[in-house]
Amino acid sequence: MTLDPFLHGASDPAPGPEHGQTAASCTAVFKYYRTADEEVLALKGIDKDFPSGRVTAIVGPSGSGKSSLLRILACVDRPSDGYVRIGGVDVSDMRPRQRRALRRRSVGYVFQDPIDNLIDYLSAADQMRLAARLRGVAPEEEEIRRVLRLLDIEARIDHHPAQLSGGEQQRLAVACAVMGRPAIVVADEPTAELDSASADGVLEAIHELRTEGAAFIISSHDPRVMEAADHLLRLEHGEVVETW
């Protein structure tokens, strides 16, 4: 194996982490929110590793802390206490600018509402090209086609979001989230706005794309998300009550 990065062609994919290696982890993560009249303790000491090439479901009732944890893992928010590592780098104490750069390079994010994930005047292929470029990776046409084919939306390559169903939009959002090989892909209730057949399609998409190497971390109320998951973290009142 060569260690000289200049010997790699510019078009070689970035060497992703081995499947099963820890892509992200949290150690003793606490989150408090201070409002005018009270302090909410949303996460009470969360420990969990998130392996690459695997899907981890984060489940629990409304208010249990799922979104708080996902925002911290996605480097959108910081823990009040504890450590978060992404690709071996401790992000808990990073300055905002560094954290933004790491987020852009290493985190794919899928919002609940499909339309929030897409830009209405770009075709499917252009959304994916943009997603790769934002991660600092030159988009490859073959890669775009391959990912769209995996998700069964290759015929939609030149279509705009308004021409796609909600389920197709969300599959495209997942496709964009893996472009440029981020370390983790975070999805907060990605099936909540979809009918059950479309939700199944999105879960299948996530299942297919986990072989691309990212650690998928998905929150949901939907029990089918657990079936699609390799690992689980169940929260109640900000505490882990079940994990595997």
Ligand SMILES: Nc1ncnc2c1ncn2[C@@H]1O[C@H](COP(=O)(O)OP(=O)(O)O)[C@@H](O)[C@H]1O
């Ligand atoms: N910005 C905030 N300010 C104050 N409290 C918040 C804020 N965000 C979330 N919370 C509170 O933290 C707890 C966990 O919320 P959240 O992480 O959104 O849970 P979930 O996603 O499981 O519904 C809830 O009690 C919620 O009201």
Ligand SMILES: [Mg+2]
């Ligand atoms: Mg939530």
